Amino acid sequence: xxxxxxxxxxxxxDDEFVGVVHGVLAxxxxxxxxxxxxxxxxxxxVRAGALALTRSVQYLPxxxxxxxxxxxVGTDRRALAAETEWGYFVGPDNGLxxxxxxxxxxxxxxxxxxxxxxRIPSAGETFHGRDIFGPAAALLASGEAAIxxxxxxxxxxxxxxxxxxxxxxxxGTVTGEAWWIDHFGNxxxxxxxxxxxxxxxRPGTTVTVKIGSRLHQLSWVVSYGEVEAGQGLLHVDxxxxxxxxxxxxxxxxxxGIVEGTAVSMVGAP
Amino acid sequence: xxxxxxxxxxxxxDDEFVGVVHGVLAxxxxxxxxxxxxxxxxxxxVRAGALALTRSVQYLPxxxxxxxxxxxVGTDRRALAAETEWGYFVGPDNGLxxxxxxxxxxxxxxxxxxxxxxRIPSAGETFHGRDIFGPAAALLASGEAAIxxxxxxxxxxxxxxxxxxxxxxxxGTVTGEAWWIDHFGNxxxxxxxxxxxxxxxRPGTTVTVKIGSRLHQLSWVVSYGEVEAGQGLLHVDxxxxxxxxxxxxxxxxxxGIVEGTAVSMVGAP
Amino acid sequence: xxxxxxxxxxxxxDDEFVGVVHGVLAxxxxxxxxxxxxxxxxxxxVRAGALALTRSVQYLPxxxxxxxxxxxVGTDRRALAAETEWGYFVGPDNGLxxxxxxxxxxxxxxxxxxxxxxRIPSAGETFHGRDIFGPAAALLASGEAAIxxxxxxxxxxxxxxxxxxxxxxxxGTVTGEAWWIDHFGNxxxxxxxxxxxxxxxRPGTTVTVKIGSRLHQLSWVVSYGEVEAGQGLLHVDxxxxxxxxxxxxxxxxxxGIVEGTAVSMVGAP
Numbered sequence: 001x002x003x004x005x006x007x008x009x010x011x012x013x014d015d016e017f018v019g020v021v022h023g024v025l026a027x028x029x030x031x032x033x034x035x036x037x038x039x040x041x042x043x044x045x046v047r048a049g050a051l052a053l054t055r056s057v058q059y060l061p062x063x064x065x066x067x068x069x070x071x072x073v074g075t076d077r078r079a080l081a082a083e084t085e086w087g088y089f090v091g092p093d094n095g096l097x098x099x100x101x102x103x104x105x106x107x108x109x110x111x112x113x114x115x116x117x118x119r120i121p122s123a124g125e126t127f128h129g130r131d132i133f134g135p136a137a138a139l140l141a142s143g144e145a146a147i148x149x150x151x152x153x154x155x156x157x158x159x160x161x162x163x164x165x166x167x168x169x170x171x172g173t174v175t176g177e178a179w180w181i182d183h184f185g186n187x188x189x190x191x192x193x194x195x196x197x198x199x200x201x202r203p204g205t206t207v208t209v210k211i212g213s214r215l216h217q218l219s220w221v222v223s224y225g226e227v228e229a230g231q232g233l234l235h236v237d238x239x240x241x242x243x244x245x246x247x248x249x250x251x252x253x254x255x256g257i258v259e260g261t262a263v264s265m266v267g268a269p
Numbered sequence: 270x271x272x273x274x275x276x277x278x279x280x281x282x283d284d285e286f287v288g289v290v291h292g293v294l295a296x297x298x299x300x301x302x303x304x305x306x307x308x309x310x311x312x313x314x315v316r317a318g319a320l321a322l323t324r325s326v327q328y329l330p331x332x333x334x335x336x337x338x339x340x341x342v343g344t345d346r347r348a349l350a351a352e353t354e355w356g357y358f359v360g361p362d363n364g365l366x367x368x369x370x371x372x373x374x375x376x377x378x379x380x381x382x383x384x385x386x387x388r389i390p391s392a393g394e395t396f397h398g399r400d401i402f403g404p405a406a407a408l409l410a411s412g413e414a415a416i417x418x419x420x421x422x423x424x425x426x427x428x429x430x431x432x433x434x435x436x437x438x439x440x441g442t443v444t445g446e447a448w449w450i451d452h453f454g455n456x457x458x459x460x461x462x463x464x465x466x467x468x469x470x471r472p473g474t475t476v477t478v479k480i481g482s483r484l485h486q487l488s489w490v491v492s493y494g495e496v497e498a499g500q501g502l503l504h505v506d507x508x509x510x511x512x513x514x515x516x517x518x519x520x521x522x523x524x525g526i527v528e529g530t531a532v533s534m535v536g537a538p
Numbered sequence: 539x540x541x542x543x544x545x546x547x548x549x550x551x552d553d554e555f556v557g558v559v560h561g562v563l564a565x566x567x568x569x570x571x572x573x574x575x576x577x578x579x580x581x582x583x584v585r586a587g588a589l590a591l592t593r594s595v596q597y598l599p600x601x602x603x604x605x606x607x608x609x610x611v612g613t614d615r616r617a618l619a620a621e622t623e624w625g626y627f628v629g630p631d632n633g634l635x636x637x638x639x640x641x642x643x644x645x646x647x648x649x650x651x652x653x654x655x656x657r658i659p660s661a662g663e664t665f666h667g668r669d670i671f672g673p674a675a676a677l678l679a680s681g682e683a684a685i686x687x688x689x690x691x692x693x694x695x696x697x698x699x700x701x702x703x704x705x706x707x708x709x710g711t712v713t714g715e716a717w718w719i720d721h722f723g724n725x726x727x728x729x730x731x732x733x734x735x736x737x738x739x740r741p742g743t744t745v746t747v748k749i750g751s752r753l754h755q756l757s758w759v760v761s762y763g764e765v766e767a768g769q770g771l772l773h774v775d776x777x778x779x780x781x782x783x784x785x786x787x788x789x790x791x792x793x794g795i796v797e798g799t800a801v802s803m804v805g806a807p
Contacts, residue, residue, distance in 0.1 A: 004295055007290075012441060012721040013551060016590045019575035026542055026573055037288035043722060044786075052285045058387075059399060060292040061299065061628075071786060074762030075592035097464055100678065120597075123731075126724075126763045126783075130597060183281040184312060186395075223394045224343030234643040238396035243396075248313070248340060273564055275557075282551060297595075304564055306557035321554045328658075328668060329561040330568065452550040453581060455664075492663045493612030507665035514664075517609060 002031035003063035003087065008053055009129060010041040010069045017127070021066075021134045024120065029137035035060065044071035047094050047257070050162050051180060053100040055239050057086075065100065066137035067091035068129040069137040079114075079132050080138065080154065082107040083147050090137045092128075095162030109160060114151035167191040167254075169198045172267035178244075178257045185250025187257045191242045191265065199267025207234055208266040209244070211255050218244070234265075272299035272356065272410040273333035277322055278398060279338045286396070288498045290335075290403045293389065297407035304329065313340035315365050315515060317386050317528070319431050322369040324508050326355075334369065335358035335406035337398040348383075349400050349423065350409065351376040359406045361397075364431030381429060381463040383420035436460040441536035447526045454519025456526045460511045460534065465489075468536025476503055477535040478513070480524050487513070488495075503534075540569035541601035541625065541679040546591055547667060549608045555665070559604075559672045562658065566676035582609035584634050588700050589653070589718060592775045594723040595624075596752040603638065604675035605629035606667040617652075617670050619678065619693065620645040621685050628664075628675045648697060652689035685728065705729040707736045710805035716782075716795045723788025724793045729780045729803065733784030734758075737805025745772055746804040747782070747795050756782070772803075 005025055011017035011166045018039050019041065025034050037056050041049040048071035070077075070092040078093040086104035089097045090113075095241075101107050113136045120131045139145035167176035167190050174189040193203070201207055201220070208214045219227055220234040229248040232255065239242035244251040244263070251257065274294055279288035280422050287308050294303050299360055306325050307378040310318040318338035326334065339346075339361040347362040355373035358366045359382075369374050382388075382405045389400045408414035410414040436445035462472070470489070478485045488496055496502045497518040501524065506512035513520040513532070520526060543563055545760045549555035556577050557755075559661055562591055563572050575594050579587040587607035595603065607631040608615075616631040624642035627635045635665040638644050651657075651674045677683035705714035705728050731741075739758070747754045758772040767770045767786040770793065775781035782789040782801070790793060 004299075006292065008285070008288070013576070014578050014721045016546070016576040016594050017721065019546070019573060019596045021393060022573045023544065023575070023594060026571055027597070027599045030542075033295055033299070034292045037292070038282075040283050045398070056285050056289050056292060059289045059296070061296045072763075074785075076763060083638050122776055123774045123778035124491040124776035124781075125773070130776065165734070183283045183286065225341075225345060236392045236401065238391055238393040240392035243393075246344075273568075277554070277557070277563065302564055302568070303556060304560045306561070307551070307554040308742035309552050325558050325561060326552050326563070329557045330564045452552045478749065493613060494610075504663070505661045507660055507662035507668065512662075516612075 001028055002143070004033040004035060004061045005029065005064045005137050005141050006035045007064055007066045008037040008041065008049060009039045009067070010045065010049060011129065013038045013039060017072055017129065021129050024067055024130055024134040025138045028135055028144070029142040032138070041069050045069065045077050046071065046094050047162065047164070050096050050099050053096070054103055057100045057103055062087045064088045064090065064137045064141045066133055067096050068133050069096050070094065070128060072161060074125050074253040078112045078154070079128060079137055080135070080159065081111050081113055081147055081150050083109040084178040088140045088147065090133050090140070093160050095160045097143070098159065098222050099164065110154045110156055111147055111149060112151045112154050115149060118145060118150050135192070158175055165190060166247045167195045169195060172199050173264050174199055175262070175268070178259055178261045181252045181257065181259055185246070185252040186237065187244040187255070188237055188239065189242050189244070189249045189263050191263070192233040192240065193236050195243060196242065196265060198202055201265065209234065210264045212261055216255065270374060271298055271412070271517055273304060273330045274298065274333045274335055274406050274410050275304045275306050275329040276338070277306040277310065277318060277368055278308045279312050279318060280308045282308060283373055285444065286398065287408065290398050293399055293403040294407045297413070298411040299405070301410040310338050314341070314361050316340065316431065316433070319368050320364050322365070323372055326369045326372055329460040331405045333357045333359065333410045336365050337402050338365050339363065339397060340514045342397055343394050347381045347398060349424070349428065350373060350380050350382055350405050350416055350419050352378040356417065356458055357409045359371055359402050359409070360430050363436065364429045366492060367428065367431045368433065370516040378421045379425055381420045381423050384418060385386065386417050387414060390513045415533070434459060436464045438464060441468050441469055442533050443536070444531070445529045447528055447532055450521045450526065454515070454521040455506065455514045456520045456524070457506055457508065458511050458513070458532050460532070461503050462510065462538055467509065470534065472538070479535070480526055480534045485524065540681070541578050542571040542573060542599045543567065543602045543604055543675050544557070544598040544603045545572045546575040546579065546586060547577045548581050548583065549577045550753065551640050552576060553651070555667065562668055562677045564674040566673055566682070567680040570676070570679040578792050581665055583607065584632050585700065585702070588634050588637050591634070592641055595638045595641055600625045602628065602675045602679045603656065604671055605634050606671050607634050608666060609665055616650045616692070617666060618697065619651055619674055619685055626678045627675050627686065628671050628678070628767045631698050633698045636697065636700045637702065643681050645694060647685060647798060648681060648692045648694055649683050649685055650689045652690050653687060656683060656688050670677050677711055678771050695764065703728060703732045707781040710736055710737050711802050712805070713800070713802040716797055716799045716801055719790045719795065723784070723790040724776065725781070725782045725789045726773065726775055727792070727801050731774050731780065734780065734803060737802065739806055743806070744746065747772065748802045748804070749795055750799060754793065
């Protein structure tokens with residue numbers, strides 16, 4: 001029985017990169033369904049790719065995750081395959097996989113993909129999605145190779161972590177940042193409802209929000225419908241994090257937020 | 270036997286929204302093929318989504334249509350599932366589904382998706398494609414739920430229609446508008462060949478076309494090859510509607526047309 | 539047993555064109571897997587489409603290639619289906635298929651798709667991907683039609699070739715051009731390592747490269763990791779051709795290269 005493969009990358013849709021990897025997967029794992037999680041991660045942005053994977057993984061069918069955001073291609077960074085209770089994760093050793101692997105309970109085994117028989121030989125050294133990661137994912141998905149056949153075991157402690165900024169509560173204010181602006185202009189922060197509870201903030205109240213150097217008064221609501229069209233709001237978004245949105249509009253434009261903008265919320269007096 | 274699912278949305282390809290819904294479909298309907306009709310409908314443009322679906326539906330394999338263009342997410346608009354002779358349609362109650370449902374012969378039953386067991390529980394209230402529409406489509410496609418298990422019946426008369434502007438013949442002139450500019454710059458109008466026949470216009474003749482405030486003389490041809498490269502033309506396009514095109518060029522740029530531009534055609538004297 | 543279909547076009551993702559062809563394929567070849575090679579070929583750019591197909595074909599599962607980059611739609615250019623040892627190729631007679639067909643060993647039979655029973659009847663004459671090429675690919679993939687049932691045989695010598703500029707060695711210098719700028723800004727040339735060997739250049743040396751009117755000294759390396767971040771380099775890329783790249787940057791921007799820019803490399807003294 002073949003496992004489904006969920007594929008995320010920064011390859012974009014300008015070229016045939018995604019299609020060629022699909023060709024490799026269809027050749028080596030002809031029975032596996034392939035799900036394109038996203039290929040629009042900003043070029044080389046490991047953190048954005050890791051966050052997208054973390055938001056997605058609980059909705060993907062258990063099987064194999066193939067993730068390639070790999071600014072270190074052509075250097076000596078390792079190619080990894082990790083086994084978890086949920087399934088397998090394949091990608092570069094740069095932190096891309098770490099939060100998603102942690103989210104599903106951590107790895108029970110990690111190997112460095114070095115076995116030449118698990119690779120597609122190539123003149124060049126730059127398309128590891130096609131030559132190394134894709135074949136490894138397909139071999140695991142089809143059952144043609146056990147994880148131990150891909151290469152030697154790697155001590156978990158040697159794997160690159162991903163350092164994510166955490167929201168902090170200090171003197172009654174929670175300070176964090178916007179870490180994802182979505183297609184609709186909503187700004188997800190790294191602040192959770194628990195962080196706000198710590199400073200006495202509750203849903204249904206008005207919150208003082210500092211974005212960059214400006215202050216805003218925003219209602220913390222459950223649904224967009226609780227404010228008028230064009231009005232800003234705070235809510236717990238579909239990932240369970242506090243997000244800024246504008247009903248029928250774009251929060252990124254109205255509030256001047258980009259990924260990384262500092263956002264703080266002042267606690268109840 | 271699992272039904273295929275045809276999926277249209279305004280989610281774009283910037284984010285993992287489409288991929289996450291694919292994950293939900295693959296989890297709940299692992300045997301169903303999923304066809305991405307388009308995810309590039311302009312954000313919240315219900316009419317553009319409805320038109321794209323109407324142009325497509327006759328070419329899709331009978332099964333389930335999942336359509337999400339939903340500016341009213343987070344308000345009290347209903348989530349609907351409709352049964353037709355062709356198959357099922359799942360989407361918001363905002364007119365998005367109405368023309369396509371009408372095109373396949375109308376609905377024999379419509380329900381409001383309210384059963385909590387048919388939803389994926391979520392912290393937030395904004396990603397109904399993932400939490401409500403996707404699961405409902407998957408349950409219908411896999412046969413895990415009958416339509417009546419999704420929620421209570423809805424009187425057909427209470428469902429939101431979509432008001433589409435119709436072309437009108439008046440004093441020998443047909444007046445309409447451009448309602449789709451495609452990837453190649455072709456401008457599809459809401460004028461059909463029957464409308465032109467009413468004012469005495471026939472294929473193979475030259476037609477006086479008013480676009481905005483300017484007049485043009487265009488040949489009504491069957492194929493691009495009948496005019497020189499760079500020349501404008503009228504023809505019946507692949508949807509059976511009158512479109513303006515430029516052989517080897519872009520009609521939108523050459524004629525200054527955007528979606529909604531008024532277009533009229535003067536009848537034969 | 540149904541064959542997989544690999545689909546390349548210039549339809550883009552703005553519209554439902556790709557989705558509608560998928561609908562036709564799913565209807566006529568319900569058991570065939572469909573791989574989207576790329577749909578971002580520049581509008582009407584037959585050469586770019588042919589190059590993308592040539593780079594991809596060895597990684598696609600043997601079956602059917604469906605390729606539609608067709609600026610001559612609506613003229614009398616023929617619609618072709620070619621049989622090869624690898625599988626089938628379906629597309630317009632404009633050179634799009636020729637290099638990929640040659641790469642897999644050439645065609646054993648070519649027909650002109652003219653049989654009305656193999657087409658979907660349509661009001662318009664512009665969407666041959668949906669009405670002619672897609673159905674032919676699906677019929678071949680599903681085994682519903684043999685190639686001879688699609689239309690009359692065509693003499694191979696009458697098929698449009700694709701004229702590709704070749705690199706030339708002259709007086710110790712190899713002259714070529716950039717023929718693909720990829721998503722990451724890498725510039726693939728039409729110069730191969732064999733061309734450079736002819737003028738005495740070897741990997742591991744520094745090469746004088748003329749781009750437009752400017753001279754650069756670039757290391758010919760195996761991996762990006764051999765130069766510092768931000769530095770330019772030459773290497774054999776994943777297609778086996780000489781490419782210009784910048785470690786952690788974009789060669790197109792740093793060197794002012796677009797597709798078609800002249801690139802020459804001066805041989806060893």
